Amino acid sequence: MIDFTLTEEQELFQKAAREFAETKIAPHVPEMEETGQSWDPVIKELGAGEMMAITIPEQYGGLGLGYTVRMLALEEIARISVATAMMMQVGGLGIDPIVLFGTEEQKEKYLPGLATGERFATVAVTEPTGGSDPKGCRTTYKKQNGSYVLNGRKCFITNSHIADVQVVLALDEDNPEAYSTFILEKEMDGFEPTHIEHKIGMRGCNTGEIEMKDCVVPAENLLGPEGKGMRVSMTAISESGRAGMIGCALGLQTACLEAAIKFANERILYGKPISRLQAQQFKIAEIKIDLEAGRLLGYRASATHDKGERAGNEYAVAKYFTTEAAQKAAKMAADIHGGYGCMEEYPVTRYVRDSFVLGPSAGTSDIMKVIVSRWALS
Amino acid sequence: MLSIVVCVKAVPEPKAAEDLKIDPVTKAIPRHDIPLEINPLDRNALEAALHFKEQAGASITVISMGPPPAGDIVKECLALGSDEGILLSDPAFAGADALATAYTLAKAIEKLGEVDLVLCGRASSDGATEWVGPELSVFLDFPVVTMVREFIQFNGSSWQVKADIENGYRLVQVELPAIFTVTQDLNSPRTLSFSGIIQSRKKEITTWGLKDLALPANTVGLAGSPTIVSKLEYVESKRECEIIEGSLDEKLDQMIGKLVEAGAV
Known part of the structure; x- marks a missing residue:
């Protein structure tokens, strides 16, 4: 029987990541947006919040929790700040080759400091x-x-x-x-x-x-x-890297859905909230459908990865789907906002901008299709 | 080493507010099929207990009464650093008012043996009666200080606390064992940590029902609740837009008048 549910413990990790993102990352977002820099505080928070330790084995100071928990954490952080999730995800991308291919000396030298966030990769x-x-x-x-x-x-x-x-x-x-x-x-x-x-x-x-x-x-x-x-670099990119981008994309889709629902419920036109207009309902439905489908694809790939199996093809499918869906979600969420969707005081404008950076990272959508077509034709 | 009990309540998550149903007979809000969270002020109580544990050593037992899903919030308390978790869950406990809740909690605390400190949030975010702490004091025969905002002296058996009253505060000296209900000004509760969740894997949740506490059925739950809720209804919030006409000064005068009338300023 296929079980599509997260375990109770995974749900608790998800909740912990959400609390972390909302309390430790969110306060820094306005300054990051304004300056385009100001990354130091969130990098420190990622270390203090044990986010960099998730996939590092326990014997090197990590938590040994695997890739599904990492994806859940990235999703929650990206819901608040895709920029922060991106730095976390690529930090993990630097860690993974050392875990997978490093000598014992290299692991002992680098992994403990990377787990605490004292060093970043x-x-x-x-x-x-x-x-x-x-x-x-x-x-x-x-x-x-x-x-x-x-x-x-x-x-x-x-x-x-x-x-x-x-x-x-x-x-x-x-x-x-x-x-x-x-x-x-x-x-x-x-x-x-x-x-x-x-x-x-x-x-x-x-x-x-x-x-x-x-x-x-x-x-x-x-x-x-x-x-x-x-092989060393591509293994890391095709698995940990794409997994990370899926987490970033799912978080952004969630943020788009929440912003779209909030605005649609608050904006009154023709004497009623626009959430009661079918044209807006359909946009919200499409964002939701893509999010649900993307989660299934992403979590299946990470669960396969956690079993110790190769998951590069599954990650390619999910990476293509979720990063494309995130762009679509951001546009539709902005469309629901009408003119307000062009005003920077509304977060959807950030989501639209962020969504364009998801595609090329860790392999473009065209490269994903190359990989998927090879898989289908093999 | 201090033996601390923290009473926590599983309350509906605010985002589930629109899904809340009112039981037409008991006028209670069933909690078995809605997302639950730790009552926010109980997190302040737990944070205080964790602080005492870190400062001087303590064992922390969390007790919650609720349906089986409330076990999730007990698990969360274990992940936050509590040592033991007890869930009081039995169909007979359903529909309890503050008095029956306090009575059941008190019997569970008595079953634990020697306890130095009982901490509760000042109120729950759903019922908000603020009665459970004081009623626990009656059943346990412990002194109680409500609305504690600061623990000034917390060594030995005589503690000094600062507690809110209207337009001011009280300084209260109290002998342990004692009960304190706390406010949100006391501290900033910590968030869940991944390593805390991992450490909680080894911690078990004990579930006690009516038989475990050896209580007569008519003293607990709805049967043991003297409170009669005559009416509980949904409040519908409405927004109205009003355009104020006139010169700028007139508009300002009108606006200030309306705000004063609404009690906003």
């Missing part, structure tokens, strides 16, 4: 040549005196300026088929976060470029086998 794959084609990577490494020397530039990197630990994909200077991943620390000589991006949405989420100029990385910071870096 990211993954850096995308380059100016594009994120959809990771093999177009032009950041290179070469062996020199027992270490590795990296040169190159990465762009559109979430947490670029705040991550102390960055998992970086690079190409062997002497072998155009060999990619490797390395754990870089922000204090390393030759490593520098450079340009900060100003995005259409998710204001207050740190996104920018990093540069490596003759950056010397100790041999022990090679993550996973040499030459297998594509």
Whole structure:
């Protein structure tokens, strides 16, 4: 029998995440929106609220709760601030390759600090040549005196300026088929976060470029086998990364639904709330239908992942569906607001802007369809 | 080490307000099929208990009376840091007024043995009688201080508290064991934590019914409740828009007049 319900404990984690988001994150949202930065307080809150420890095994100071709980937490945080959820999700994306491919020494060195939030992480794959084609990577490494020397530039990197630990994909200077991943620390000589991006949405989420100029990385910071870096980084992106984006999208859909219902019940036209007009009811119904379907897709993928099985295809389906649905939900919620949907004092304007950043992150919708079609045709 | 009992009530979540049904016979609000939460002021009471535990060590037992779904809020209290949770649940307890509730709670507290401190929220967000704390004091023969906003001295057996009264406060010295009902000004309740939820996996909830407390059926629930609720009805909120005409000064005078008339200023 298929059980579509969350366990009592999962519901409690969900409630804890909701309380956390409403009390610890919400107060910071206005300043993040106004400045486009001001991320430091929420990063501290994510650590203090144990949000970065969710998928880290207990023996390394984590909670060992898995990907369904992580998705539930991201959903609740994104309901309040997609920008914060995005930084959390990519922080987890930096953690996962170390959990999955790290040596015992690497795990002991990095995971406890990442679990408490004392340190923050990211993954850096995308380059100016594009994120959809990771093999177009032009950041290179070469062996020199027992270490590795990296040169190159990465762009559109979430947490670029705040991550102390960055998992970086690079190409062997002497072998155009060999990619490797390395754990870089922000204090390393030759490593520098450079340009900060100003995005259409998710204001207050740190996104920018990093540069490596003759950056010397100790041999022990090679993550996973040499030459297998594509597998290391893509495993993390296709599972943890897409799972994270699904959580962000579901949270945004929920926020859109709540805002749409609130406005439709309060706005009086023709002597009655517009929620009694079928044209508005249908929009609310569509947002709700997509949210329900997206949750089923997302939770099924994360439950599969939690069983220790590969879930990349299921995540691709859910990532495509939920991020597209989030854009649709934001537009319909704004439409319900009429002229007020263009005024920044209403949160739906933020939701519309945020929704546009969901699509390209962790693989565009077109790339998701490529993956899904391969799955269907295989 | 202090032995603290915190009485918590499972009340309807505010967002469920529109789904509340009124029982046509008892005029009670059945709680078995609506989302419940910990009564907000009981969270202040629990927070105080957790503070005492962190300061000087204490064992905290949470007691709640309600239908089986109220067990979820007891579980939540365990996740927040309580050591033990007791759910008083029995069909015979249904429909209890404040007196029958206090009586049943008192019997459960007596069954626990020696208790130093009983903490309650000042009132529940649904019934809001504020009677359960004082009535517990009668049944347990403990002194009670209501509306406590600050624990000034809380070492030893004689405690000093600051408690609200109309337009001021009282400083009260009281000997333990005692009962305190608390206000929202006392503290800021902590939120649930993931590690707290994990730690609560090892904690069990004990359920006690009529037989466990060895009580006659006519002393509990609706049968043991002398309160008669003659009427309970839904309140419909209406909004009306009125356009005020005239010059700016006239509009302001009219508006201020209307606000004064409505008791808003």
